[in-house]
Amino acid sequence: MQITINGEAFEVQSPPDEPLLWVIRDELGLTGTKFGCGLGICGSCTVHVDGVATRSCILPVSAAEGKSITTIEGLATVDDAGQETLHPVQQAFIDQQVPQCSWCMSGQMMTAAAFIANNPAPSEDQIIEAMGANYCRCGCYFRIKSAVAHAAELAQETAV
Ligand code: FES
Ligand code: FES
Incomplete structure (x- = not known):
């Protein structure tokens, strides 16, 4: 296969x-x-x-x-010269210093990336609903929420 x-x-x-x-x-x-x-x-x-x-x-x-x-x-993109550009979600999670142990983080970021691809300007309630089924045992939920909002802004800036 x-x-x-x-x-x-x-x-x-x-x-x-x-x-x-x-x-x-x-x-x-x-x-x-x-x-x-x-x-x-x-x-x-x-x-x-x-x-x-x-x-x-x-x-x-x-x-x-x-x-x-x-x-x-x-998730990041690599141009023809081999230069890597982080996905806005990755950049936002770094900017907001979200991870603690980081175990949940790739799942959080993949969920967030799919979410903002379909909802480029989400409300706070929409972010909470979209991310609510991704558990973080370290309890980083407030920073995750902020980072997803920030990622949506970054994605819109880079799309302009
Ligand atoms: S490991 Fe797949 S949902 Fe928990
Ligand atoms: S950062 Fe530790 S489980 Fe989420």
Whole structure:
């Protein structure tokens, strides 16, 4: 089976019912995506599947075949000269000094990136609702909320 992650095609040896999370982490070595609950509850394993924030711990890898997967390693953009530009969400999480232990952070950022792509000027209530199902055991919720608002502003500035 072949899957496409961060624009690169990979031939996968895992069985079709293997959760995408373990293929990403164990078979392909992309360890930025984290295991939290394994039950689709906490959000720490969130990746994008065709641009939609998706919990990779409960998605069989076979369901990802033929789709475009993005992990935290592919969120930044790299130009032809190899210069990397962080995604506005990554920059905002740095600017607001959000992470503590950081375990939940790639899932938080992937959720936020998909959210602001569809809602470029979110209200505070919309941010709370969109991010509410991503748990942070360190309790960084206020900074996460601020960072998502800041990321939306950065994204609009860079789009101008
Ligand atoms: S590890 Fe996937 S939702 Fe918790
Ligand atoms: S920063 Fe530690 S779980 Fe969120």
